[in-house]
Amino acid sequence: MTIRNLMKKTLETLISKALTTLQANGILDNTLNPTIHVERTRDSSHGDFATNIALVLAKSAKTNPRQLAQQLIEAMPANDIVSKIELAGAGFINFFIDANAQYQIISTIHQQGNQFGLSQIGSGKKVQVEFVSANPTGPLHVGHGRGAAYGSAVANLLVATGFDVHKEYYVNDAGRQMDILATSVWLRYLEACGETLVFPCNAYRGAYVRDLAQNLVSNQGKNFVHLHDIVFANLPLDETDGGDKEIYIDSLIARAKQLLGAEGYRTVFDVGLTAILEDIKEDLAEFGVTYHQWFSERSLMDDGSIENALAVLRENNHLYEKDGAIWFKSSELGDEKDRVVIRDNGHYTYFASDIAYHWNKLERGFDVLIDIWGADHHGYIARVKAALTALGADENKLHVLLVQFATLWRGEEKVQMSTRSGDFVTLRELRSEVGRDAARFFYVMRRSEQHMDFDLELATSKSNENPVFYVQYAHARVCSVFRQLPEKGYIHNVELGMANLPELSAEHESVLLTTLARYPEVIERAATQYEPHLLINYLRELATDFHTYYNAHQFLVESATLRNARLNLISSVQQVLVNGLILLGISAPEAM
RNA sequence: GCGCUUGUAGCUCAACUGGAUAGAGCACCAGCCUUCUAAGCUGGGGGUCGCAGGUUCGAGUCCUGCCAAGCGUACCA
Incomplete structure (x- = not known):
């Protein structure tokens, strides 16, 4: 368990005990069983954590929130990690964490190393992530690149949070x-x-x-x-x-x-x-994107899966014939209109094999299906969900995540892309221009459903304005400090540093401690919301906090106790940067 | 026409899913920058969260109606 979970859990327990006390005293109704919500504060004057429980319960308790909050605070048992509890605002309860408890994050990170930030909230749930799945009719273009970067980051995040992840590429090798x-x-x-x-x-x-x-x-x-x-x-x-x-x-x-x-x-x-499939596989592998399975659409035809899936639909009375074609009654299940599954020429439609494919996914026992599609396919969601329902499955198992296309810019100039005449920018070209790290970073920097501008010039510039550079440089800078240690005749004494963490009393240092402690929360949230951009934002923040710290303070100071405490702090920063970048498929260079 | 998505600072984007004074980076402005762990540093101005209603202790976030943009609306995949 991470230190953050410990803290949050501790606070939740305190609140829960206070609630029980008030219930015993008849101030609160015994039947109440509210979910306790503890969150980090935005403003440090509000302490470290806050709960809105009094605001939520005030109405049913027929009292005003501030009074209830005050009663809760008084009923709250004492605890080591909490130095102060305050009533604030409309009825918030603010918790201030004891300074000594804040330092624990450094030893936690040192102990857990590359495991820091991992969790088991997925509890082994089987998740299938299907992404890219571009038709093998030509090389991948920059649109597919975003799906690849996004899908692989989401998959990595799910693995990091304890899901059993199966990555798959659906090969449209028929049709x-x-x-x-x-x-x-x-x-x-x-x-x-x-x-x-x-x-x-x-x-x-x-x-x-x-x-x-x-x-x-x-x-x-x-x-x-x-x-x-x-x-x-x-x-x-x-x-x-x-x-x-x-x-x-x-x-x-x-x-x-x-x-x-x-x-x-x-x-x-x-x-x-x-040839094209080999090219795509190689392209993706070079981009750091790998799969457990390349699933052939043709195999669904060859082994009768399509027939079987349609047979199930027919049994359940979801099919009918009209104009020589076979139709699926998707309009009865939330789709705009019915859809053809067998054309009048006897051929299956793409949708027919997609029904069979999703049927196949369910048969394989996945708890959650994640499909990552280009946003232009959004109209397809309703019919696939309808098909799942018609097959007797729970449509909520399927999460379709849409990825908007990116517009490429070279400085002020928009890069023209046209799929007509095959004159598009390929993922390969993009990678060779900006490199894998920048490509992956930029692709995932924005929320996937957000149209994004991808500035090729910025992505390759070696300046602080380039976010990839900025984050990677923070890592390299820590490495550089450690390279200078022996040159100055020092060695890193971790134990001495740990014993003197309270010397890290500068404002920049406490800011960094809080930011470091937030990492596991960010991973959890980014994973459960399928939003890797949150991790990017976090890494940029961590890098900013580190750079400003670096600008404000010397690390290799005379005092051995302070020096080693600082080294422990910055090596924690280094560790978290590495852990985060790995999840995004981006390298953490030791020198730049 | 209908459906989905998006609309937040001059620009590109965040905002812990209903919380406290809406935040970053560019750009702009003002200082600093002979020395330092090369890729400057510090600070500042800047907002009707598309518009109008509604829900409640509390709304950028939820509901309704408009407005605008992108995408979709195949017996293509």
Whole structure:
């Protein structure tokens, strides 16, 4: 148990005892069983912790809050860690923690080391976190990067708070988009083999498609070449010629399947799929993002999962047929309208496999499902929740977290991004420009649902204005101090420092002690709220407190007792910075 | 039209989920900065929390109605 929990628990016990006393005296109703809420104060003149219990209970106790607070204070037993209890404001009870108790945080951090801040509030609950899950139709772009940084930070936080976390990437290796990719590769392959053709406007136009086609040439030679006139015979018009681009690309897909045969088509398809998937895996790994499982959508088709899931829906009377398609009655379960699960051409929709996928997740026994999606998919939430309900599950098990896209800036200038013509900024490009640490930091710096501006210039600048730099530099600065120790002929005597912690009486020092003690609370909150930006904010605060302390005081002073006490304090800062940065996937350099 | 999200200082964003005087960083202003543990330091001004109602001891936070922006509103994924 952390020192913070000890303190908070102690205070809660005191309040609880006071309440019992008042109940015994008939001042409060015996049936009352309020949840006691103790929180940190914002203003140090209000002490260290405060409770609003008197304000909450005043009405039912038919008394005014200040009077009730006063009675509670009088009924409160004495305790070592509390130096003073005050009635304040409208009826707050403020607790002042004894100075000696404040110092304990330093020995706690030294004892617990990289375990400091971890907790068991998750109590082993099984949580599945599914994130990124971008279609393997091309490289990851900067939008996916934010989902990756956010998802992996959330997962790390959940692990740190005692959840049993399973990270997963859903691979859309089936479906129409992948067919379009396969067809795009094949057409580029035909070009590479000397055919001249007009590339469909709805096909994937990125340069990487040519590379994939080149692979196909090297592996397969001219096995898949068909004459232009045969390939394009009797096709509807493309959009540029006044036709429909969707119909056109679909007929080209059909043509590819027909000319290549099932086996040949699968070969072309898999060349694209495996290469792109490998690229995505490598990209994410270099970004510090790893998974327990890459879950194949195709496997859901192959093993009958989709059929099974739909069978359950059919049994429960949630499906019907209309216009040659099979519909799911999601409108009865909170969705705007019903949704097609089997198209009139007999193919499953993406939604059908997603129903099966979520069914599969539930079958695997997860207590909580977290889906992290781009905000543009928000309209999808209602139907997936409807599906869970229809499958007989509790829709509240599913938490969909939305990530807004980031706008890239280079100083004052907005970086243009367009997904048309494949001219987007990839995650790889971003990483090579600003580096992994800055990318991860900036991505998670804002609340995920907040649109964010990502300033590439700021992210790479070596100045205090760059928050990544500022936090990492605080860590490096501590390291630098410890490097200078031997140069000055000192050694770090931890025991001597611990014995003299009360010498840390400067204002900057007590501020740091409080900030350090807050770390476990921040982790807990960031984890349970899925808000890693709270951790970033905290680390920036800790860094600020440290830098101002550094500017105000010498650490390597003559006095051995004060010197070692200060060294213990700053090595605690170092430890907490490391612990926090690790959770965010950001390095803590020893020198900068 | 309907739905989701967002709206807080000139700019980018916080605010312990209903608490006390709404906070940071840029930018701006004023001092300091021959020495120090390189990436300056210290202080200051700046707010109708989109608007209007409501709920209660108490609202940036909750409810209602407007206004604005982004996204969505496929038998695409």
